Amino acid sequence: MAQKITAIKGMNDILPPHSAHWEWLEGQVREVMSRFAYRNIRTPIVEPTGLFVRSLGEVTDVVEKEMYSFEDRLNGEALTLRPENTAGVVRAVVEHNLLYEGGKRLYYMGPMFRHERPQRGRYRQFHQIGAEALGFSGAHVDAELILLAHSLWQALGVRDVRLEINSLGQPEERKAHREALIRHFEAHQELLDEDGQRRLYSNPLRILDTKNPAMKDVVESAPRLLDFLGEASLQAFETLQQILRAHDVAYTINPRLVRGLDYYNLTVFEFITDSLGAQGTICAGGRYDGLIEQVGGKPAPGVGWAMGVERVLELLKEQDLLPAAPVPDAYAVIPDMQSLPVAMQALQQLRQAGLAVQMHATPTGEMGSFKSQFKKADASGARFALVFGADELAEGCVTIKQLRDGAGEQSKKPLAELAQWANSLQSQD
Missing domain, CATH: 3.30.930.10 (Bira Bifunctional Protein; Domain 2)
Known part of the structure; x- marks a missing residue:
């Protein structure tokens, strides 16, 4: 490896x-x-x-x-x-x-x-x-x-x-302040750390921005730019x-x-x-x-x-101000590969209607059991499971099962009228 x-x-x-x-x-x-x-x-x-x-x-x-x-x-x-x-x-x-x-x-x-x-x-x-x-x-x-x-x-x-x-x-005001700073820090040069010593003549204004607590007093007593x-x-x-x-x-x-x-x-x-x-x-x-x-x-x-x-x-x-992570509106439970073409077509229609829909998939390519799919559906955070079983498809329907509020409740909806009921799956805040 x-x-x-x-x-x-x-x-x-x-x-x-x-x-x-x-x-x-x-x-x-x-x-x-x-x-x-x-x-x-x-x-x-x-x-x-x-x-x-x-x-x-x-x-x-x-x-x-x-x-x-x-x-x-x-x-x-x-x-x-x-x-x-x-x-x-x-x-x-x-x-x-x-x-x-x-x-x-x-x-x-x-x-x-x-x-x-x-x-x-x-x-x-x-x-x-x-x-x-x-x-x-x-x-x-x-x-x-x-x-x-x-x-x-x-x-x-x-x-x-x-x-x-x-x-x-302005630059000329900073120049006058800079000269006063250099005179101040020269008089207390032994109190400057390595960075302060290095900046004394090249950029003394930056000494004021030090985070070194040992230099607090010498910085506090330095000339103030506002006075210039x-x-x-x-x-x-x-x-x-x-x-x-x-x-x-x-x-x-x-x-x-x-x-x-x-x-x-x-x-x-x-x-x-x-x-x-x-x-x-x-x-x-x-x-x-x-x-x-x-x-x-x-x-x-x-x-x-x-x-x-x-x-x-x-x-x-x-401050606990971050929103909850987004979750899909619905999760598609597809029991076998034969149901996949109809299911995928329905999912595309739902997505075009503005819904977020997650399709079940596995590393092996097999669809997996109903139990494992519902477990994944629940873990996804979706409010609804869409069941594309053989019985449902024979009737031209899909079963919609509640996964959150009213968990376990379910109903059937006709695939031919998908555009009419799609917005009923929209997640609500």
């Missing part, structure tokens, strides 16, 4: 019935996106490595440690499995000149890849749902993106998710807050919220839960007004967010 091949560590199969939860969540997302007039975009999983180096920043953890990058054996091109999708969406918008006729509201769903230690809610192949508004300035569009995510939590029934916001200001913001940045931040308050969206200002990617400016935000331990951020994003120009387009603003699908599903499971 050949050696069994298994999936790569941290890259998981999504199997029934759990895959039905993914489909349900994606359906809820599509509905909410449609109400906000966001349209779907689908970009390649593989992009040029330079796209992420240029957009995310050379000294970010993603680029330095986590990207799956390789050389194309045919032409030597440097390629990367996408670690996030904002850069890919922006690349597509620039490449296809999508902003020629004005701004675009877009959303995506799909797998991303980062080489990190797998743990609950954090995998090497993980999935994100994201929303991007490109070509629009103003804090009101930032607020729209936050309201979009908030509406999704409401549609899903999610509880106990808190919103944290901050402003990163000019009038326009402060006004944009205040406008955002006014809109959130007007819509009864609770939030807190977290002056240490910086996000892990270099392309953000002005608004940044995170939706956080305490139900998932250390992996509490389930949705995050912000404004990235310089990114379109960075990847070769004409200067244009942008703002967006990404949501971790695995984490949201974990949260829905924790």
Whole structure:
């Protein structure tokens, strides 16, 4: 026997019935996106490595440690499995000149890849749902993106998710803050861990995002970016807050919220839960007004967010909000091969009428006993068994037997009038 091949560590199969939860969540997302007039975009999983180096920043953890990058054996091109999708969406918008006729509201769903230690809610192949508004300035569009995510939590029934916001200001404001940060951390350099030492001069803002508890005091005492913001940045931040308050969206200002990617400016935000331990951020994003120009387009603003699908599903499971797995409306019990042609024709008619019908089958190809078939019918979760026995077919009928409510009750229905009684088998919530 050949050696069994298994999936790569941290890259998981999504199997029934759990895959039905993914489909349900994606359906809820599509509905909410449609109400906000966001349209779907689908970009390649593989992009040029330079796209992420240029957009995310050379000294970010993603680029330095986590990207799956390789050389194309045919032409030597440097390629990367996408670690996030904002850069890919922006690349597509620039490449296809999508902003020629004005701004675009877009959303995506799909797998991303980062080489990190797998743990609950954090995998090497993980999935994100994201929303991007490109070509629009103003804090009101930032607020729209936050309201979009908030509406999704409401549609899903999610509880106990808190919103944290901050402003990163504009580049010149961050530059002044950066210089003050370096002076602060230089004065306490002995308290910095290895990552902090490495980032001191390359990306000191990322030191504020440390998860090392030993650095908590030195980070808490560091200069705050909010204190370096000019009038326009402060006004944009205040406008955002006014809109959130007007819509009864609770939030807190977290002056240490910086996000892990270099392309953000002005608004940044995170939706956080305490139900998932250390992996509490389930949705995050912000404004990235310089990114379109960075990847070769004409200067244009942008703002967006990404949501971790695995984490949201974990949260829905924790809060008992996932729907029951779908089951067939009916299960066909077919006693012998001679009954199969008539039975299959009837099943096709029922399916065309909108019913979910499962046909009995076995590994050997034999139909099996009535007892074994009814056992399978019951295990399927179907509400009805359809019995295509010799006596029934001789009468041109099928026996319909209740498997749930009123279990054991049965009646006969004429196959010639199938279209008239088909909807009586429709499962009810």
